[in-house]
Amino acid sequence: xxxxxxxxxxxxxxxxxxxxxxxxxxxxxLDREPVTWVPEVNLWYVTRRDDVISVLDNAEAFTVQSxxxxxxxxxxxxxxxxxxxxxxxxxxxxxxxxxPKAVRASSTAFIEQKANELIExxxxxxxxxxxxxxxxPMALYAVAASLxxxxxDFGQLRHWYDDFAAALSNFRHDPALxxxxxxxxxxxxxQLAEHIARLRAEPDDSLLSHLIHDTNTNLSxxxxxxxxxxxxxxxxxxxxxxxxxxxxxxxxxxxxxxxVKRDPAKxxxxxxxxxxxxxxPVQTATRHVTQPITVRGVDFAVGDTVQCMLGAANRDPEFxxxxxxxxxxxxxxxxxxxxxxxxxxxxxxxxxxxxxxxGLRVLFERLPHLHLKSTHPSxxxxxxxxxxxxxxxxx
Numbered sequence: 001x002x003x004x005x006x007x008x009x010x011x012x013x014x015x016x017x018x019x020x021x022x023x024x025x026x027x028x029x030l031d032r033e034p035v036t037w038v039p040e041v042n043l044w045y046v047t048r049r050d051d052v053i054s055v056l057d058n059a060e061a062f063t064v065q066s067x068x069x070x071x072x073x074x075x076x077x078x079x080x081x082x083x084x085x086x087x088x089x090x091x092x093x094x095x096x097x098x099x100p101k102a103v104r105a106s107s108t109a110f111i112e113q114k115a116n117e118l119i120e121x122x123x124x125x126x127x128x129x130x131x132x133x134x135x136x137p138m139a140l141y142a143v144a145a146s147l148x149x150x151x152x153d154f155g156q157l158r159h160w161y162d163d164f165a166a167a168l169s170n171f172r173h174d175p176a177l178x179x180x181x182x183x184x185x186x187x188x189x190x191q192l193a194e195h196i197a198r199l200r201a202e203p204d205d206s207l208l209s210h211l212i213h214d215t216n217t218n219l220s221x222x223x224x225x226x227x228x229x230x231x232x233x234x235x236x237x238x239x240x241x242x243x244x245x246x247x248x249x250x251x252x253x254x255x256x257x258x259x260v261k262r263d264p265a266k267x268x269x270x271x272x273x274x275x276x277x278x279x280x281p282v283q284t285a286t287r288h289v290t291q292p293i294t295v296r297g298v299d300f301a302v303g304d305t306v307q308c309m310l311g312a313a314n315r316d317p318e319f320x321x322x323x324x325x326x327x328x329x330x331x332x333x334x335x336x337x338x339x340x341x342x343x344x345x346x347x348x349x350x351x352x353x354x355x356x357x358x359g360l361r362v363l364f365e366r367l368p369h370l371h372l373k374s375t376h377p378s379x380x381x382x383x384x385x386x387x388x389x390x391x392x393x394x395x
């Protein structure tokens with residue numbers, strides 16, 4: 001047990017307060033208590049960018065493997081909860097499809113077409129909840145297409161992934177959230193197994209078909225399914241948040257929104273990167289301590305769990321000037337840690353960035369007069385996964 005008197009700020013933190021607005025707390029921690037103990041969740045928080053990088057880069061002392069892993073507990077063993085040879089065996093068969101060049105070649109036309117199709121479904125309404133009508137389906141269809149996984153029931157799949165999000169952020173260890181996440185994983189796994197059986201009989205040109213027919217893949221069906229879980233989850237939960245958070249940020253900074261619309265070729269990528277820094281969809285990266293080690297004067301013991309606070313690191317004033325200001329012209333915005341780093345750097349980062357670049361360009365071209373609906377105020381929410389839950393806009 002940590003000496004609570006050493007960590008007065010950490011002792012006052014609650015997940016509810018962080019979900020509402022974490023940034024005032026991050027500012028205090030960055031300045032006064034950059035490594036702290038948080039009794040509510042029995043975790044260490046590391047907030048400064050340099051310290052977060054040192055933890056994520058040190059795979060010898062900090063691992064994703066743990067009997068207490070929420071990822072393992074929900075999805076089963078897969079690339080984000082494995083290390084060493086097992087991690088490489090699970091990640092490598094998927095990795096080639098998600099390098100930037102491959103993503104741009106395979107997904108550019110699909111993203112543009114799907115964005116236009118989605119906009120056609122609501123453009124005549126003059127208003128919409130952009131989360132439900134655009135961000136969620138755009139993100140889900142893109143990642144599913146990249147794998148070759150059919151979307152049988154979009155609403156059901158979105159509901160399942162809400163269950164996953166709750167289970168993966170269940171740091172209070174609520175048994176009901178855990179059970180629901182595991183039950184949902186079983187239901188979705190059954191659906192995926194049925195599709196894999198069809199592909200075994202009738203192969204196609206999808207990544208999933210290649211995986212199950214390639215004798216060099218060396219992944220069991222259970223391992224393929226577990227890794228698809230986490231790829232689709234990352235592609236939906238975080239990319240949908242990136243879409244909505246970017247729109248929300250720009251509409252709350254109308255001068256910058258006008259600049260982006262005038263010169264999307266120059267500024268769209270910058271707007272996406274700045275949003276990923278300023279309002280990171282994934283706020284933390286969890287690591288488990290494998291050997292005694294000291295970070296900024298604080299001793300970690302074997303078995304401790306450390307939360308690398310990506311959202312705090314992305315507002316570290318030692319690296320980002322005036323970090324609480326949203327600025328699409330920020331020169332070093334792309335040096336954020338929203339996709340983590342090291343061997344567990346987000347596999348789908350290039351796909352997410354391409355979706356933002358193309359999908360938002362199409363959205364703003366089709367709806368140049370887009371603005372927030374004043375009667376429905378919105379703001380990002382969440383301590384682990386942070387997104388605008390509802391984004392009512394009109395034009």
